[in-house]
Amino acid sequence: MMPDAPFHADLAEGPAGARAYWQTTEDNLRVRVAHYPGPDAAQGTVLLFPGRTEYVEKYGRVAGEFADLGYHTLTIDWRGQGLADRMHRDPRAGHVNLFQDYQFDVTAMLAAADELGLPRPFYLLGHSMGGCIGLRALIEGLPVDAAAFTGPMWGIRMAAALRPAAWALGWGSIRMGIGHVYAPSTGPASYVATVAFEKNLLTRDRDGWEYMQRQVNDIPELQLGGPSMRWLHEALNECLTLARLPAPKMPAIAFVGSDERIVDVPRIAARMASWPGGQIETIEGGRHEVLMEDALTRGRILTRIADVFASAEAQPETARSTA
Structure with a gap:
């Protein structure tokens, strides 16, 4: 039986009955998973892979709309963020040893889904870094019938002239034993907690911004600062691979x-162009976190995702297997 973990239902604003649990990974780290219940006659379970700096409460509203569409939702605090074990003595540093290590967390999440007896089929929704972790998991056989992504981190936007320097700094910092230091221009401050709404790159919706700010301000332990040099190097390498x-x-x-x-x-466009039957849609005016935009936009996106999930039911089993 999984032990209960802290969960802030009032800040999540998700469906009633949501609970969080501790899970231990194969490499002996503690991560937090949260189950947002759906209807009794559910159409399946969404495995929601959050982005860097995120945590389970952030997707309460999304889980509520998935419940209305007929799905349970299971999500996770990745290692090094949320209330999961942090990876460095500086708890604000967004750090990981190897990007492949996130797959230990995926395995723990699947074990939690089985222990909770969540309804199948499973589906994937990955945001940003969660889209990167999710694509790797799919390639390695994640047992889902369909996938959706929002702002997936399949490449990090930076000026072309800076990319060689980013590779060199990341590689050099690891070999010098300083891979834990913050990447240039970043530090321990939480972006959501400190940036003004008018200057943010995440959402144009003030209510969505204030929703996120309430969470990290009321529970400061959820805050995470910038990425470490090692995280940046690992992320660039994983995207290229x-x-x-x-x-x-x-x-x-x-x-x-x-x-x-x-x-x-x-x-992202190149990946979806090569994905058999893959689709890509642009949200006009949307920023990085399209699921933190206004309720109308969020509802339209989730309805489209549910349509894609439902389309998997009509496909033969062989068409849903990984390459």
Whole structure:
């Protein structure tokens, strides 16, 4: 039986009865998973992979709309963020040893889904870094019937002239034993807690911004600062590696905002163009976190995702297997 973990239902604003649990990974780290219940006669369970800096309460509203559409939702605090074990003595540093280590967390999440007896089929929704972790998991056989992504981190947006320097700094910092230091221009401050709404790159919706701010201000332990040099190096390497691998054979859709300034949109377009039956939609005026835009926009995106999930039911089993 999984032990209960803290969960802030009032801040999540999700469906009634949501609970969080501790899970221990194969490499002996503690991560937090949260189950947002759906209807009794559910159409399946969404495995929601959050982005960097995120945590389970952030997707309460999304889980509520998935419940209305007929799905349970299971989400996670990745290692190094939320209330999961942090990876460095500086708890604000967004750090990981190897990007592949996130797959230990995926395995723990699947074990939690089984222990809770969550209804199948499973579906994937990955946001930003969660889209990167999710694509790797799909390639390695994640048992889902369809996938959706919002602002997936399949490349990090930066000026072309800076990319060689980013690679060199990341590589050098690891070999010098300083891979834990913050990447240039970042530090321990939480972006959501400190940036004014008018200057943020995440959402144009003030209510969505204030929703996120309430969470990290009321529970400061949820705050995370900038990425470490090692995280940056690992992320760049994983994005490059994944770009060279074929897309899984299953229904999939990706959404990007027309005002996306954090991840590499051409990489997303190239991936979806090569994905058998893959679709990509642009959210006009949307920023990086299209599910934190206004309720109308969020509802339209989730309805489209549910349509793609439902389309998987009509496909033969062989068409849903990974490449």
